[in-house]
Amino acid sequence: MDRVEVLEERVAHLMRAVEELSDVVARQAGEIAGLERRVRLLMERAAEEEALRGEAPEANVRPPHW
Structure with a gap:
């Protein structure tokens, strides 16, 4: 395999992973x-x-440390 084919294969795998x-x-x-x-x-x-x-809803009650 030449370098271009290796890169094309990697790109194809990456595109599938992204999809x-x-x-x-x-x-x-x-x-x-x-x-x-x-x-x-x-x-x-x-x-x-x-x-x-x-x-009163819990969200409207101040905590004791206030």
């Missing part, structure tokens, strides 16, 4: 978006339940 990683990143971005929606809904639900009980 595979791009697919993984795209899939993970979709999963993250779905998880963010679920967390937001859970936080809203928790805030509504706390409001019904008359409690």
